[in-house]
């Protein structure tokens with residue numbers, strides 16, 4: 118089976134990572150590549166690493182440019198997906214890397230993003246309970262945000278097994294590419310280099326409701342989420358530390374994590390004593406995970422690392438493509454990171 122695939126937002130970070138992965142995918146033929154201000158310029162000008170596609174000229178992002186493909190990836194700023202998807206036909210597989218269709222609650226959408234809620238699509242985090250069944254054969258997929266991917270996977274086994282109270286804290290250090298490549302004053306090199314800074318503090322980050330949605334579904338009860346992102350001077354990677362009150366022992370907790378992730382191709386529970394690093398996940402679709410119990414503080418502590426552009430968006434999107442098309446889930450996806 119070979120499918121033709123169009124990528125919108127091809128000049129952006131998520132689009133570029135997607136194309137890196139699609140070039141290595143045996144069942145994919147890359148079709149139209151679209152952008153906005155970069156339309157009319159060659160892809161190689163934006164992504165010199167994508168050598169086989171360097172001469173391909175970017176088109177404007179229109180339904181006409183994206184039509185005629187089996188699969189369309191939308192790697193656009195929030196708010197652009199619903200209208201485009203509505204004009205692509207129900208049989209086209211549309212995989213949205215943006216936030217537009219992630220939240221099931223219209224009230225949450227209104228509060229955190231504003232404007233009308235475009236409705237929710239099958240949520241593209243296959244490792245969550247029941248997700249694979251919803252993704253197989255789907256024609257619309259909402260790929261998670263990068264922090265909800267890593268935060269949800271760090272705590273899902275503990276909440277599913279009822280080993281922690283539904284009151285979690287997540288602090289996640291992130292690389293700068295999570296913000297996209299458009300100019301942002303707080304991401305100027307001179308501001309970011311040599312410094313780490315928290316942002317979205319005090320429950321203000323828009324990934325908080327997405328985390329609560331995922332973790333609440335896993336726990337079958339509402340989960341209170343305190344989430345704080347921290348920007349660090351590195352181009353990519355997220356390291357999340359997640360904690361929650363527990364009376365369980367480390368052996369019980371570890372057994373629950375081993376059982377929950379048994380057979381998962383992309384979740385690597387490290388041997389006891391090993392701790393995740395972002396470097397070990399770079400360019401790979403893996404989550405590196407470790408869990409322990411701080412008995413004195415009565416808290417479970419899970420640490421998880423991903424590459425925000427790979428498992429955190431483009432790799433997760435390709436995993437969903439494989440599931441939706443009925444291909445083996447790991448087709449074309451790297452599990453070996455680039456280190457040091």
Ligand SMILES: NC(=O)C1=CN([C@@H]2O[C@H](COP(=O)(O)OP(=O)(O)OC[C@H]3O[C@@H](n4cnc5c(N)ncnc54)[C@H](OP(=O)(O)O)[C@@H]3O)[C@@H](O)[C@H]2O)C=CC1
Pocket residue numbers: 125126127128129130131132151152153154155156178191192193194195197214215216261262263294295296297298299425426429430
């Ligand atoms: N970066 C990350 O780690 C993650 C990103 N995502 C999501 O992926 C999506 C893309 O993010 P990212 O690649 O980082 O962002 P970038 O800013 O790097 O890229 C944005 C892309 O969208 C295009 N674009 C901008 N405005 C429009 C428009 N009005 N119509 C059509 N195309 C437009 C840009 O084209 P041009 O260059 O021509 O202006 C560019 O190709 C976002 O929804 C983001 O939230 C999700 C998880 C993680």
Ligand SMILES: CC(=O)N[C@@H](CCC(=O)OP(=O)(O)O)C(=O)O
Pocket residue numbers: 214215216261262263264291292293294295296297346348
């Ligand atoms: C460093 C940085 O700014 N990171 C981004 C992560 C964005 C992301 O994961 O994606 P969505 O925008 O698709 O939800 C942020 O905190 O907003």
